Amino acid sequence: MRSPGPWHRTARAAGLLGADGSIAPTIFASMSALAVRSGAINLGQGFPDEGPPDEVAEAARDAIARGANQYPPGRGIPELRAAVAAHQAHWYDLAWDADTEVLVTAGATEALAATLLALVDRDDEVVVVEPYYDAYAAVVGLAGGRLVPVPARAPDFLPDPERLVAAITDATAVVLLNSPHNPTGAMLPDATIQRVLEAAERHDAIVVADEVYEHLTFGRPHRSLATFPGGRERGITISSAAKSLNVTGWKIGWVTARPDLVDAILAVKQFLTYVNGAPFQPAVAVGLALPDAWFHAAAQRLDRRRGVITAALEQAGFTVNRPAGTYFQIADGAPLGLADAVAASHRLVEEAGVVAIPVSAFLADPRDPSAASLLRFAACKTDAVIADAAARLAAFRP
Incomplete structure (x- = not known):
C-alpha cells in the first residue's frame, strides 16, 4: 500500500492525525462537543450566539429567492x-x-x-x-x-x-x-x-x-x-x-x-x-455598507461582555489579561493552583459548567511551560448567557 505523503506524515507528527492515520479532533471541536453533552456554557470556541443584522439576513433570503444559488x-x-x-x-x-x-x-x-x-x-x-x-x-x-x-x-x-x-x-x-x-x-x-x-x-x-x-x-x-x-x-x-x-x-x-x-x-x-x-x-x-455606528456598537457590546467575564474570573482568583480587541481574553489559573490548563478546562466543565480552551492548543509545542496554566475564554455571547457564565465562574472554587 502506498505510504502517506509528506503532509500526512507532518500532520501525524503534529498531533493533527491519530497514530492510525485517522483524523484527530481539534481541542476546539472536542470541547464544543463536551459542552453539548454536558450542557455547559461554551466560552471556548469563538462563535457568537447572535445572528447578523436584520438587513443582512434579509438580503441573503432575497438572494436565494431571486435565484442566486x-x-x-x-x-x-x-x-x-x-x-x-x-x-x-x-x-x-x-x-x-x-x-x-x-x-x-x-x-x-x-x-x-x-x-x-x-x-x-x-x-x-x-x-x-x-x-x-x-x-x-x-x-x-x-x-x-x-x-x-x-x-x-x-x-x-x-x-x-x-x-x-x-x-x-x-x-x-x-x-x-x-x-x-x-x-x-x-x-x-x-x-x-x-x-x-x-x-x-x-x-x-x-x-x-x-x-x-x-x-x-x-x-x-x-x-x-x-x-x-x-x-x-x-x-x-x-x-x-x-x-x-x-x-x-x-x-x-x-x-x-x-x-x-x-x-x-x-x-x-x-x-x-x-x-x-x-x-x-x-x-x-x-x-x-452598514453605518459606522453599527460596527462601533458591536465592539462596545463585546467589550462590556468581556468586562463581565473578566470581573467573574478575577473574583474566582484568576489573573486575567486586558485584550485590545477580538472575542478573547486569557486567564491564568496559576494563582488558584491550577498549573495544568488542560486539566483545569475539564474541571471548569464539571464543576462550573463553563467551557474554556487551553492556550497550549495554540503553540507549536503544547508542552511549553509558558502557557501551561493559561485558558482562553470567548465573550461573544448574549448578555443573558454572559451573565449566567459569569455567575458560574465567580462561584468556582477549585
Missing part, C-alpha cells in the same frame, strides 16, 4: 468585490481595484490556505507570532514549509520586535501577522509592523496580515497593513465577514493585494473550493 464568478460577485473595495476606502483610505485587487474566498481560513499554498515552497520558512490560530501550522505543513514561531508571552502577549525581525531571513517566504490577535487579543504596535515590512523588503518576503477582528477593537482603532509604507507593495491583507457581522457559518472572506499576488492566490483557490456562498455574497455586501 448557482456558481458565482471565481473572483466573487462584482457587488461584493466593490463593497470590499469601498469598505477599505472608507475605513482605511485605501484604493483597491475591485476587478484586479480583490478576491472573495470561503472565509479567511481558505484565504490563508490559498495564500500560503501559492507562496510557500518546500522548506520555505513562514514566521508567525506564537500563540497562533491553529490553521497556520496545518497549512504551512500542507505546503511543505517550515513554521518559525516567535513567542509572545504574558502579560502583554506582544513579541519582542528584535526577535521578530531577527527571525526574518533569506529563507523566509512569508511573515504571517495576526492583529488583533487570536487567541490573546493583543494588537501589534505600529512600529513593530513597520519594522517587519522593512525586514521583509530586505529579505524579499511577503507579509500576510490576518485582520478578521479589524472591527472588534477596544480603545484604539485597527490600522490595516496596506496603510503602512511598503504594506501595499509587499503585503496581502485577509479579512472576513464572520466576526464583524456574526456570520461565522457563512464562510465569506476576502483578500486584497496587488494584482499579481491576487492572481497567484486565485490559481490555488479555484482548486480548493472553486467558488462559494453565492446567496451570502450579496448579503455581506449589504453588511459591509
Whole structure:
C-alpha cells in the first residue's frame, strides 16, 4: 500500500492525525462537543450566539429567492468585490481595484490556505507570532514549509520586535501577522509592523496580515497593513465577514493585494473550493455598507461582555489579561493552583459548567511551560448567557 505523503506524515507528527492515520479532533471541536453533552456554557470556541443584522439576513433570503444559488464568478460577485473595495476606502483610505485587487474566498481560513499554498515552497520558512490560530501550522505543513514561531508571552502577549525581525531571513517566504490577535487579543504596535515590512523588503518576503477582528477593537482603532509604507507593495491583507457581522457559518472572506499576488492566490483557490456562498455574497455586501455606528456598537457590546467575564474570573482568583480587541481574553489559573490548563478546562466543565480552551492548543509545542496554566475564554455571547457564565465562574472554587 502506498505510504502517506509528506503532509500526512507532518500532520501525524503534529498531533493533527491519530497514530492510525485517522483524523484527530481539534481541542476546539472536542470541547464544543463536551459542552453539548454536558450542557455547559461554551466560552471556548469563538462563535457568537447572535445572528447578523436584520438587513443582512434579509438580503441573503432575497438572494436565494431571486435565484442566486448557482456558481458565482471565481473572483466573487462584482457587488461584493466593490463593497470590499469601498469598505477599505472608507475605513482605511485605501484604493483597491475591485476587478484586479480583490478576491472573495470561503472565509479567511481558505484565504490563508490559498495564500500560503501559492507562496510557500518546500522548506520555505513562514514566521508567525506564537500563540497562533491553529490553521497556520496545518497549512504551512500542507505546503511543505517550515513554521518559525516567535513567542509572545504574558502579560502583554506582544513579541519582542528584535526577535521578530531577527527571525526574518533569506529563507523566509512569508511573515504571517495576526492583529488583533487570536487567541490573546493583543494588537501589534505600529512600529513593530513597520519594522517587519522593512525586514521583509530586505529579505524579499511577503507579509500576510490576518485582520478578521479589524472591527472588534477596544480603545484604539485597527490600522490595516496596506496603510503602512511598503504594506501595499509587499503585503496581502485577509479579512472576513464572520466576526464583524456574526456570520461565522457563512464562510465569506476576502483578500486584497496587488494584482499579481491576487492572481497567484486565485490559481490555488479555484482548486480548493472553486467558488462559494453565492446567496451570502450579496448579503455581506449589504453588511459591509452598514453605518459606522453599527460596527462601533458591536465592539462596545463585546467589550462590556468581556468586562463581565473578566470581573467573574478575577473574583474566582484568576489573573486575567486586558485584550485590545477580538472575542478573547486569557486567564491564568496559576494563582488558584491550577498549573495544568488542560486539566483545569475539564474541571471548569464539571464543576462550573463553563467551557474554556487551553492556550497550549495554540503553540507549536503544547508542552511549553509558558502557557501551561493559561485558558482562553470567548465573550461573544448574549448578555443573558454572559451573565449566567459569569455567575458560574465567580462561584468556582477549585
